[in-house]
Amino acid sequence: MEKIGKLERVIFHNKENGYTVGVFETEDEQFTVTGSFHDPNPGVKYRIVGEFKMHRKYGEQFNAESYEEVIPDDADGIRAFLAAGNVKGIGPKMANLIVDRFGKSTLDVLEQNPEKLLAIRGIGPKSLKVIAESFGETIEFTKISFSLRELGITMAQAVRIYKLYGGESLEVVKDNPYCLVEDIYGISFRKADEIAMKLGFEEDSEFRLESGVAYVLENFAQSGSTYMPKEQLLESTVKLLDVGSEQVEECLVQMIFQGKLQTDTIEETPVVYLYGYYLAEQSVAWHLAQIKEAHIDPLSADLDNLIQDAEKNRSGGIHLSEEQRGAVRQALTENVCIITGGPGTGKTTIINTIVYILEQLDIKVALAAPTGRAAKRITETSGVEAMTIHRMLEYVYSEDEHEMNFGRNEENPLEEKAVIIDEASMVDLMLMEGLLKAVKPGTRLIIVGDADQLPSVGAGNVLRDMLRSEYIPAVRLHEIFRQAGESLIVVNAHMIQRGEYPYANESNKDFFVMRRSREEDILNTVEDLFRGRLQNYYDFIHSGYDIQVLTPTKKGLLGTIHLNEVLQGVLNPPSEEKREKKSGSRIFREGDKVMQLRNNYMMEWKRDGETEKGKGVFNGDMGRIEGINPESGRVSVRYDDRVVVYENEDLMELELAYAITVHKSQGSEFPAVVMPMTWFPPMLMTRNLLYTAVTRGKNLVVVVGSEDRMHAMVDNNRIDERYTGLEYRLRQIDFGNTIG
Numbered sequence: 001m002e003k004i005g006k007l008e009r010v011i012f013h014n015k016e017n018g019y020t021v022g023v024f025e026t027e028d029e030q031f032t033v034t035g036s037f038h039d040p041n042p043g044v045k046y047r048i049v050g051e052f053k054m055h056r057k058y059g060e061q062f063n064a065e066s067y068e069e070v071i072p073d074d075a076d077g078i079r080a081f082l083a084a085g086n087v088k089g090i091g092p093k094m095a096n097l098i099v100d101r102f103g104k105s106t107l108d109v110l111e112q113n114p115e116k117l118l119a120i121r122g123i124g125p126k127s128l129k130v131i132a133e134s135f136g137e138t139i140e141f142t143k144i145s146f147s148l149r150e151l152g153i154t155m156a157q158a159v160r161i162y163k164l165y166g167g168e169s170l171e172v173v174k175d176n177p178y179c180l181v182e183d184i185y186g187i188s189f190r191k192a193d194e195i196a197m198k199l200g201f202e203e204d205s206e207f208r209l210e211s212g213v214a215y216v217l218e219n220f221a222q223s224g225s226t227y228m229p230k231e232q233l234l235e236s237t238v239k240l241l242d243v244g245s246e247q248v249e250e251c252l253v254q255m256i257f258q259g260k261l262q263t264d265t266i267e268e269t270p271v272v273y274l275y276g277y278y279l280a281e282q283s284v285a286w287h288l289a290q291i292k293e294a295h296i297d298p299l300s301a302d303l304d305n306l307i308q309d310a311e312k313n314r315s316g317g318i319h320l321s322e323e324q325r326g327a328v329r330q331a332l333t334e335n336v337c338i339i340t341g342g343p344g345t346g347k348t349t350i351i352n353t354i355v356y357i358l359e360q361l362d363i364k365v366a367l368a369a370p371t372g373r374a375a376k377r378i379t380e381t382s383g384v385e386a387m388t389i390h391r392m393l394e395y396v397y398s399e400d401e402h403e404m405n406f407g408r409n410e411e412n413p414l415e416e417k418a419v420i421i422d423e424a425s426m427v428d429l430m431l432m433e434g435l436l437k438a439v440k441p442g443t444r445l446i447i448v449g450d451a452d453q454l455p456s457v458g459a460g461n462v463l464r465d466m467l468r469s470e471y472i473p474a475v476r477l478h479e480i481f482r483q484a485g486e487s488l489i490v491v492n493a494h495m496i497q498r499g500e501y502p503y504a505n506e507s508n509k510d511f512f513v514m515r516r517s518r519e520e521d522i523l524n525t526v527e528d529l530f531r532g533r534l535q536n537y538y539d540f541i542h543s544g545y546d547i548q549v550l551t552p553t554k555k556g557l558l559g560t561i562h563l564n565e566v567l568q569g570v571l572n573p574p575s576e577e578k579r580e581k582k583s584g585s586r587i588f589r590e591g592d593k594v595m596q597l598r599n600n601y602m603m604e605w606k607r608d609g610e611t612e613k614g615k616g617v618f619n620g621d622m623g624r625i626e627g628i629n630p631e632s633g634r635v636s637v638r639y640d641d642r643v644v645v646y647e648n649e650d651l652m653e654l655e656l657a658y659a660i661t662v663h664k665s666q667g668s669e670f671p672a673v674v675m676p677m678t679w680f681p682p683m684l685m686t687r688n689l690l691y692t693a694v695t696r697g698k699n700l701v702v703v704v705g706s707e708d709r710m711h712a713m714v715d716n717n718r719i720d721e722r723y724t725g726l727e728y729r730l731r732q733i734d735f736g737n738t739i740g
Ligand SMILES: Nc1ncnc2c1ncn2[C@@H]1O[C@H](COP(=O)(O)OP(=O)(O)OP(=O)(O)O)[C@@H](O)[C@H]1O
Pocket: 318, 319, 320, 321, 324, 341, 342, 343, 344, 345, 346, 347, 348, 349, 350, 481, 482, 483
């Protein structure tokens, strides 16, 4: 049942879950309404859909399942509509002035003769323009969003759709709702499929089949694979779409013909690629071959002397081990090489030595890492200016094509004669492709990383594939130098890697296991650690914000979602001085520790105290909520010296970050890491994951829970197997086959 009327007053509103009780008035009746309202405004006109139900105590009530703001047509309604901030440039005061003057015809004036507003004090030509434009958009959006919401699209999604397709939003969605899967972050194939079914699309419509195939492949890519065995793809798609396998086969042929997919045979298995990944693998292999085969003049001075000189002048008297020297030598004699090793094996020391030597020889060097935090860490520990690979490649987001491009590429390659990439385990296939395109053959390329870390979040297994192919010269570092005597973190990391159980609980050390078996007890202990237990003991922990919880999963009592709720309550509880904002099931509060969940090249940032502005917030960036604007609801997040403002609809890209998954922690270091240890889904309980978690702790690692579970992780050496073809392609080069 649908009712259109005005919300007379709000009797009760729970900010946390939106539950609202109010008095609703239509033309001919007045009744109590209950339901979840985001921000109920008395006086505003709503269309509500639901049923009357009898409440034991309160009698008959209308239970609203959904609601929609309606463009009003009476003076009071218009006043409330404008006062609610629907039009830029008009606040409550201005709304009164305008409606006092134009009454019922206010909206007509705004639409047809906005210049009449100039008669109102406080509105000049400039603000008139803002108001008129914003009003046009508001009306258009209100109409469009209503239709979209009837299709089951949420308000936040509707805003995103409108931002992208503007006035044509409805046509685009009606023509092919499946395009939303690719274009709108947060709309899954299943959602698009629901919309399509409402719109009357057939089960075997071409759009549905294509979108289904792409979805299955994308899903696979999400877990790291660049291709899928054809049999598996057919099976999964048939299951997903509930159609015949011949239809899917036909669709595959069509998509190959359109250049969306590529088939290949890897190790005698027929496989299917999304074309972009196929191209990227080919391109990475091809560029590596070009770089490796190019002619580079040998260095003009004696290497051993140069290394000695570097030891004296750069590394503070550190005498490089034979293994380390070998790495430096190889980096300076080969066109391209890989240096890999666990924590404390001297990777940074080696990078410093190489940079010093190249500087002595007047060879310009670029030093970069995949994340901002990794780049910052290198700059801090080595004193050599490093930047993110994205920045080095001068990424630009093309708003027309809705995609990201690199300013540095084959036509405009990097000018430096040597390029060093650190933390290479985090570089995924697409980024490696971008990088290699910008490295001109004749440039030295040095790739440094720890191949035992979890592989990149994005698709590909680039570092491991390169190592396994044995196509690129590589040096593996084994000997540990960093505080081997004092640091159990480093010792344990290496033990875990070798499949041995870590040592724990030696006094004055940095690795502890607090044994608990029940999940509730683990949770209570984690809370306790945040309540000051660690802070009271360690100088380097100034507050709970210096402690990072790393957990394998999002779900469950000890998953990130629940832990974040609990730890937010401990570290940043509700307070009258702190504004809050609800988004979905989460509450963001001023002061909260947060993390950006995906690369967003469009988000603007502003640097402190400077006029410098830029675009781009990246997956895994961590910050704090600095402010929430009470009127607009915008949330300002500080990432180091930059501030990014999130609109309502952007908040789905943000998450609380008191606890994060181990996967999201790659490339970062934290003063103290706390890891709950209990039964988690077996596929997550791997040696690799434990190793990554432990190596994130700089000064302290505390495992809370079952030691047996931790040991089981050490025993589980199942490496996250991904289907990737780079190793195969690199081996092909070695066999003299042509590629490209
Ligand atoms: N040959 C050496 N002799 C003595 N000390 C060394 C040697 N090589 C490295 N170190 C010291 O060991 C510590 C770890 O080295 P470095 O930071 O270069 O390793 P890393 O592999 O980059 O480690 P991580 O990845 O954990 O940062 C540093 O304090 C460094 O000064």
